[in-house]
């Protein structure tokens with residue numbers, strides 16, 4: 550009997566494995582801010598038709614669906630889709646599909662708001678970010694005139710392994726540099742949005758946190774497989790690099806210096822946030 554291969558679309562990570570522990574590690578960090586941004590369309594939230602691209606296990610859709618009329622989702626991994634479907638099987642206003650956000654099946658001008666959360670860095674492997682253009686063209690096509698696109702991502706400052714906002718990145722600096730290279734710098738993202746004639750371009754720092762609370766208090770969490778498989782940055786580490794990173798963290802746990810790093814990262818996160826939403830609207 551042949552086993553069915555699970556679909557996975559990320560350029561660097563097998564999300565069918567990552568999603569086995571994702572919900573134990575991550576939380577949606579920008580719910581309040583996204584709803585605020587959707588309101589900028591002038592359409593009452595409860596009348597809005599919304600799309601989420603790359604919805605993962607459905608953490609955002611599970612909340613947003615309670616505020617909007619209908620929400621559609623397109624996700625590239627079978628495992629994410631299956632988990633989200635299971636959670637939302639009784640939600641009549643949720644419509645999920647497996648698909649590619651670079652080639653949406655919707656017709657023109659369907660949505661009041663289109664949101665992607667921590668997805669952009671999965672689209673491109675080339676430094677010129679060519680797939681970002683495809684994504685923006687598709688976004689323009691499916692959004693209604695005056696509709697809003699919200700891109701929840703991370704800045705180079707936030708991702709910096711030594712001066713950024715995640716304390717564990719110091720121990721896996723090589724992998725962090727690799728994933729940072731997949732993140733288009735925010736000023737370049739803004740220029741792309743301008744090139745595609747989006748208007749009202751804004752940046753918003755979400756007030757929420759990306760990881761489960763335990764991450765901020767218990768550094769031994771980062772030594773556990775549930776943590777390491779749940780964050781795509783670890784997909785860039787070889788087994789040898791992983792072992793070296795764990796050894797460094799164990800040593801800093803013993804001498805207590807990891808707690809200084811955690812305090813530094815928390816201070817930095819309070820200054821610049823853990824993520825950034827770049828939003829833009831289509832002309833009326």
Ligand SMILES: C[S@@+](CC[C@H](N)C(=O)[O-])C[C@H]1O[C@@H](n2cnc3c(N)ncnc32)[C@H](O)[C@@H]1O
Nearest residue numbers: 564603604605624625626649650666667668671
């Ligand atoms: C870091 S996860 C974020 C999941 C979810 N948005 C969240 O914040 O919980 C990135 C997600 O993007 C999805 N993805 C990446 N490229 C995609 C594409 N071209 N089309 C659809 N989904 C994609 C992955 O399968 C994965 O679920």
